[in-house]
Amino acid sequence: MSTDSVFSLKNRWFVGAVGLAAGLFVFTAILGLIELPFAQRDVTFEGIWDAICSAAGVPLTRSSAAPVQPDFKLSTVVVTATMLSNPSQESIGRGATLAQQCAIWHGPVGVSRADSPNLAGQYAPAIYKQLKDFKTGARVNAIMTPFAVPLSEQDMVDLSAYYAYLPRLPAYHPEQDKPAPRIVVNGAPLRNVASCGSCHGALDNKAGSPWLEGQSAAYIKAQLEAFTSGARRNDISQQMRNIARQMTPEEIDEVAQYYSAQPSQTKRVSTP
Known part of the structure; x- marks a missing residue:
């Protein structure tokens, strides 16, 4: 046919x-x-x-719908790898004077015994970002907010420079034969959770991420739980909120206990 x-x-x-x-x-x-x-x-x-x-993915005119505005203040701090990298001795000295107001919570040399974060040796950009966020309301705390609001830009730079100048607590883990928690070293790739060490100093440091070694277990756990619930939301792009929400309560406890291990804690546990 x-x-x-x-x-x-x-x-x-x-x-x-x-x-x-x-x-x-x-x-x-x-x-x-x-x-x-x-x-x-x-x-x-x-x-x-x-x-x-x-x-088709190519809008020609703007939609008349109003953009959705968040009901909370966003962090506006832009952190770079070279930020506050070369402080002057004058800046460190001014920061030491200002830091006398912080000693009751963060210790006279930046090491707290009150479950407040240790600031000695902390990365300067990390301290500056948190002070700026407290000042603008992107992060809220009953103690830190009133302290940060009157600080000038130079005050925040000086405080960051001083605490970064102090020697930080080392990475100390008394049970050397016990491997680090998987979430710290490898993360949880199937849940899109990066390893803690890839951002917070043990393996590498991401600009703006704090050094966690020696921090209080209670503080670390409280912050992870705050990210999980959304009570803390000054992490740009929600990176910490997305990670914390994927972590189990057991993993949060493991991370807190691992990073908080320090010689002083071991001695206190063994003291009757």
């Missing part, structure tokens, strides 16, 4: 198949490019062409 007779307008099967395919194409185009965009309740389009372009 000749193929001319198959693809001929005289062949009703051919005409029917082409008509059906064309009808399905038009139906799906109308449904996907017009009906579904207009079905969105939180978006308003200025016309059919605007809806079609939006569905």
Whole structure:
């Protein structure tokens, strides 16, 4: 049989198949490019062409819907790898004077015994970011917020320089034969959780991430739980909130206990 007779307008099967395919194409185009965009309740389009372009991923005009604004203040600090890297001796000295106000919580030499964070040897950008966030309201604390609000820009730079100048607590883990928790070394890739050490100093440091070795177990646990619940949200791009929400309570405890291990704690445990 000749193929001319198959693809001929005289062949009703051919005409029917082409008509059906064309009808399905038009139906799906109308449904996907017009009906579904207009079905969105939180978006308003200025016309059919605007809806079609939006569905295709190339909007031509702005949607009339107002952008969703967060109901909390965002951190505006931009941290770089070289930030506050070369402080002057004058800046460190001014920071030492200002730090006398902090001694009751953070210790006279930056090592706390009150479950407040240890600041001795802490990365300067990490301290500066938290002070700035406390000052602007991106992070809120009953003690730190009133202290940070009156600080000037130079005050925050000087405090960061002073505490970074002090010797930090070393990475000390008395049970050397016990491997570090998996979440610290390897993370949990299937849950999109990076290893703690890749950002917080044991393996590498990400700009703005604090040194965790020697921090209080109660403090680390409280901050991870605050990230999990959303009570703390000054992490730009929600990196810590996304990680903490994927961690189990057991992993949070393991991280807190691992990083808090220090000689002084071992002695206190053994003292009757």
